[in-house]
Amino acid sequence: xxxRKFIGMAGGTVAAITAxxxxxxxxxxxxxNVLWLIAEDFGQHLGCYGAKDVSTPNLDALAAQGMLxxxxxxxxxxxxxxxxxxxxxxxxIAIKCDNHRxxxxxxxxxxxxxxxxxxxxxxxxxNIVKMPGNxxxxxxxxxxxxxxxxxxxxxxSDWSDLKSHQPFYxxxxxxxxxxxxxxxxxxxxxxxxxxxxxxxxxxxxxDWAKYLDSATELDRKIGLVLKQLEDDGxxxxxxxxxxxxxxxxxxxxxxxxxxxxxxxxxxxxxxxxFPIPANFKPGTVxxxxxxxxxxxxxxxxxxxxxxxxxxxxxxxxGPNTEPPKQYVFGxxxxxxxxxxxxxxxxDVRYRYIRNFMPEVPFFAPNEYKAREYPxxxxxxxxxxxxxxxxxxxxxxxxxxxxxxxxxxxxDPYEINNIVSSSQPEHQAALERLRKALAEWRxxxxxxxxxxxxxxxxxxxxxxxxx
Numbered sequence: 001x002x003x004r005k006f007i008g009m010a011g012g013t014v015a016a017i018t019a020x021x022x023x024x025x026x027x028x029x030x031x032x033n034v035l036w037l038i039a040e041d042f043g044q045h046l047g048c049y050g051a052k053d054v055s056t057p058n059l060d061a062l063a064a065q066g067m068l069x070x071x072x073x074x075x076x077x078x079x080x081x082x083x084x085x086x087x088x089x090x091x092x093i094a095i096k097c098d099n100h101r102x103x104x105x106x107x108x109x110x111x112x113x114x115x116x117x118x119x120x121x122x123x124x125x126x127n128i129v130k131m132p133g134n135x136x137x138x139x140x141x142x143x144x145x146x147x148x149x150x151x152x153x154x155x156x157s158d159w160s161d162l163k164s165h166q167p168f169y170x171x172x173x174x175x176x177x178x179x180x181x182x183x184x185x186x187x188x189x190x191x192x193x194x195x196x197x198x199x200x201x202x203x204x205x206x207d208w209a210k211y212l213d214s215a216t217e218l219d220r221k222i223g224l225v226l227k228q229l230e231d232d233g234x235x236x237x238x239x240x241x242x243x244x245x246x247x248x249x250x251x252x253x254x255x256x257x258x259x260x261x262x263x264x265x266x267x268x269x270x271x272x273x274f275p276i277p278a279n280f281k282p283g284t285v286x287x288x289x290x291x292x293x294x295x296x297x298x299x300x301x302x303x304x305x306x307x308x309x310x311x312x313x314x315x316x317x318g319p320n321t322e323p324p325k326q327y328v329f330g331x332x333x334x335x336x337x338x339x340x341x342x343x344x345x346x347d348v349r350y351r352y353i354r355n356f357m358p359e360v361p362f363f364a365p366n367e368y369k370a371r372e373y374p375x376x377x378x379x380x381x382x383x384x385x386x387x388x389x390x391x392x393x394x395x396x397x398x399x400x401x402x403x404x405x406x407x408x409x410x411d412p413y414e415i416n417n418i419v420s421s422s423q424p425e426h427q428a429a430l431e432r433l434r435k436a437l438a439e440w441r442x443x444x445x446x447x448x449x450x451x452x453x454x455x456x457x458x459x460x461x462x463x464x465x466x
Contacts, residue, residue: 036295042248043263044263047059051215054187070285070286071286074264083144083145088114088296099334107148176214177248189205207375261330270282294315297314330344351414359399
């Protein structure tokens with residue numbers, strides 16, 4: 001394994017860049033603002049990605065003006081480890097945040113919030129909740145971190161503070177595509193395209209249509225935000241980045257390490273008042289392998305700040321661009337009450353999954369999915385009735401495969417596990433990805449055992465004495 005592919009990983013770090021050349025400061029004397037627009041539980045279901053039965057003119061226009069990225073992945077398939085990751089630029093396992101909504105204690109030494117690094121660089125920071133009243137929208141304000149919340153993570157939650165506090169970094173969170181869906185009807189359930197691993201059933205069609213309707217509503221709200229950016233005279237000096245916090249809110253999406261759970265949309269628009277950086281080509285589509293933590297590192301570079309020594313994300317734009325990634329990685333540990341240990345490595349063609357608890361079935365009890373995902377319960381019912389197709393029945397194996405390998409070119413839905421294929425190219429891919437995952441697990445300090453018991457607090461000790 002080329003160690004350069006692991007630049008920035010814990011245990012394999014390199015020194016921070018000490019002489020940072022900013023994208024534009026030398027020519028303009030100023031630095032761009034940065035605005036992150038974050039959707040929840042969302043796959044690449046936008047018109048600009050080829051999705052049908054969805055209306056997304058605002059995000060489609062943003063992609064046409066900027067760049068659309070086809071291979072952009074979160075590091076975890078559920079919100080809290082994923083968000084812990086991209087706010088720090090670290091893989092969740094490396095900071096002990098991989099178990100969903102577990103409090104891992106303070107961040108390790110040398111790891112800080114992106115917003116704190118940006119404040120040191122002179123940026124005003126905001127997690128937008130309050131928008132101008134005439135818009136009729138607000139940000140969700142979600143953080144959902146699996147570590148002790150540091151003091152003063154943001155300077156403001158009010159959009160009106162941005163114009164007078166430049167340069168700024170702001171993020172705005174949108175919950176439309178997170179369940180429960182509650183958007184105006186747009187898509188026709190009879191016409192939506194259902195992935196083959198879900199039953200073609202009225203319940204599935206209605207649920208999928210509601211998801212697409214939520215994407216349409218998400219686009220409407222983002223259009224209002226982008227228009228406000230224009231009206232405030234900020235659009236021409238603000239980098240806009242739109243992405244998802246984890247994959248799609250469907251049975252085999254969120255919580256699982258297939259593309260459905262990790263592959264998210266990413267669109268970036270560069271502001272007109274600043275020179276276009278190296279590797280940014282407006283109006284194009286990129287197939288480069290990227291992770292959300294790379295956006296974290298690149299945001300620091302846009303601000304003219306050195307990448308911290310421990311930060312595991314890699315800069316992908318500008319004069320300090322790091323070598324392209326050969327692999328991206330994803331991990332799922334405990335989600336709610338359901339303990340699994342799934343680890344995955346993916347390159348441009350293949351996805352490899354290693355399951356350290358194959359005895360736990362895919363449909364292990366999970367109250368959240370049973371409560372919020374109607375297709376979860378539908379599939380269990382149809383399984384008992386013997387009405388699922390062979391592809392759908394694969395999810396009801398009593399044990400999950402200990403290893404999985406999928407050829408995304410031939411099998412984009414990741415249905416045909418070729419881990420036992422005799423084809424030389426498949427075996428070569430298997431060995432290569434096995435090795436990459438094993439090395440990555442060492443670098444991030446992964447373990448083979450489930451979540452340890454929480455450490456007793458002083459209050460717990462006192463209660464036991466009573």
